[in-house]
Each structure stands twice: as structure tokens, then as C-alpha cells.
Amino acid sequence: MTSPDYAVFGHPISHSLSPRIHAAFGKQAGIALNYIAIDVPAESFAASLARFANESGRGANVTLPLKQDAFRFSADVSDFARRAGAVNTLTRVDSTWRGDNTDGAGLIRDLTGRHGLDLRARRTLLLGAGGAARAAAHALLDAGIGELVIVNRSPERADALADSIGLPKRVHTRYWNDLADLGSFDLIVNATSAGVARETLALPFGLVAPRALCYDLSYGVAAFGFVAWARAAGAGKALDGLGMLVEQAAESFAIWHGTRPDTDPVHDQLRGELPLLATD
Ligand code: NDP
Numbered sequence: 001m002t003s004p005d006y007a008v009f010g011h012p013i014s015h016s017l018s019p020r021i022h023a024a025f026g027k028q029a030g031i032a033l034n035y036i037a038i039d040v041p042a043e044s045f046a047a048s049l050a051r052f053a054n055e056s057g058r059g060a061n062v063t064l065p066l067k068q069d070a071f072r073f074s075a076d077v078s079d080f081a082r083r084a085g086a087v088n089t090l091t092r093v094d095s096t097w098r099g100d101n102t103d104g105a106g107l108i109r110d111l112t113g114r115h116g117l118d119l120r121a122r123r124t125l126l127l128g129a130g131g132a133a134r135a136a137a138h139a140l141l142d143a144g145i146g147e148l149v150i151v152n153r154s155p156e157r158a159d160a161l162a163d164s165i166g167l168p169k170r171v172h173t174r175y176w177n178d179l180a181d182l183g184s185f186d187l188i189v190n191a192t193s194a195g196v197a198r199e200t201l202a203l204p205f206g207l208v209a210p211r212a213l214c215y216d217l218s219y220g221v222a223a224f225g226f227v228a229w230a231r232a233a234g235a236g237k238a239l240d241g242l243g244m245l246v247e248q249a250a251e252s253f254a255i256w257h258g259t260r261p262d263t264d265p266v267h268d269q270l271r272g273e274l275p276l277l278a279t280d
Pocket of ligand 1: 130191201
């Protein structure tokens, strides 16, 4: 067995679809690669990453809870990674790591490319203020949404995100307990990890404007509750984050290999295994 040249680091990581996705992209592009999942807690990440580089590591994806550490370990970061304050893609350059963040581009590619949606001027509610929410906020603002309201269980994290964005006329924060008083939104993005923890969000139906788009960054069973809520509230479209997952992987693949794979066959294969709802 040859040493791995690509990997995804996280903790836990056994559930990750990234090795399958990158293997499929590699096959499609005729590029032989050995991409594995490495389970490592934050305290061992630096040592594990150094070992990976010494063996033959050329690129790494990074997921929960290591994205901020990956940012610190990067000698150079892209403008978007700097704004998001997190790195999900590391590339070996000389004997250092360059950090990128492809989550934001993955989200926008899924929404505008795969689903053909126009995001411009949409009044948007972002639930959550963790790493994925940060990337989503910047990417959605870059894509031209209208007002952005950020609501997080811990309000100080929402305030910190809004402050770091620095667009006080366009970006506001509100308390979770005030959700029923916020009016309706054309786009609602669930960037909380509640679904992954099998917790249910109690969200008022009044948040959903007619023909609104509701998007959960998590996918599969973890998104069932939000997608079911959005449909019951009359959303025009309710989606999970499977498409974003495949698109952010394609962005990483393009950074490493200089060619962007065709994501549709890989997405469609996985969608067949992970329906949007148990009844689909
Ligand atoms: P973080 O741990 O950084 O943030 C978690 C967020 O969820 C925080 O805002 C937290 O609030 C909130 N939260 C957790 N539980 C609850 C709850 N019961 N009620 C309300 N809010 C809650 O995680 P990430 O930002 O990295 O990831 C968030 C989600 O996005 C995950 O489900 C992850 O799988 C998904 N994701 C999907 C990607 C894709 O490609 N599709 C890419 C990246 C992430 P608080 O601050 O109060 O703790």
C-alpha cells in the first residue's frame, strides 16, 4: 500500500464521504490518488499533519473541530479563508501549507449552478454562527443577497460574526427567542449542528416567505427535521447540504489537481443513497 498523498482530518471522521468523493473525482480525471480519512483530536492535529507531510502528504481537507487550527498552521491563506477565519483545504507548497476555504464557493455553486437559483436581494436568515456559518455569511453576501439577519443560540457569537463582517447597514443580529418577531425571509440557511446532534429546532412557520428557499448545511438524516419543517411552512424549495459537500470537494480537487471534475454523477449517486426526507 502506498503512503496517502491526500487526506481528510477531523474528529470524528468515520462518517466522512470525502474519501469516496475524491476517489470518484480521481477516477473521472484519470488521476491516481490515495485519499484517506485521519481521525485526530485537536491536541494531536499538529503532529499528525507533520507526519502526513513527511510521508507523502500533498493536500488535506480539514473538518470539525480543526478548521481554525488549520488556519493557524497555514503559512499563507486565501482572501476568503482569511475572511472566514477558517481553512478546510491545505495544499503543500514547498515545505509549508497554503490554506483555502472552499465551503463558501461550494454553497454558492450548489445554489446557483446545480439549482439555478438567483440569490440577489433575498432577505436572508442565517441560523448559527460557527465555522460553516462564517463561510456561508461571506459567500452569500458576495453573491448579492439583501439584508442578512444572523441568529445564534449564543448571541455573542452572532455579534462577533456580524462585527467581523463589518457591514452594519446590511448585516444584523437578533436573539433566538425573538425569531417569531422577525418577519419572513426569502432565504433561510440552517448552519447549526443541531440536526447532527439529533436535536430539533423549534422554528416559527412565519419565517418562511412565499416561494422561499430553505437550505440546511447538514445532509441526510441530520437535515430531515429542517427540510420537513420548511416544506410544512410552504417553502418553494427545501434542500440539504449534500450538493454543497460535493461542490466544496470539487473546489479542493481543482486547487490540488488543476482540473474541476463533473460533480453531477457523483452528486446523483450519493443523492440516491441519501434522500432529502425519509419518504422521498
Ligand atoms: P460549529 O460547531 O462550528 O457550529 C455549530 C453551530 O450550531 C453553532 O452556531 C451552535 O450554536 C449551533 N448549535 C448547535 N446545536 C444547536 C441547537 N441545539 N440549537 C441551536 N443551535 C445549535 O459547526 P460548523 O459550523 O462547522 O458546522 C455546522 C453544520 O454545518 C454541521 O451540521 C456540519 O455538518 C455542516 N457543514 C456542512 C458542510 C457541507 O459541505 N455540506 C460543510 C461544513 C459544515 P452555539 O454557538 O450556541 O453553540
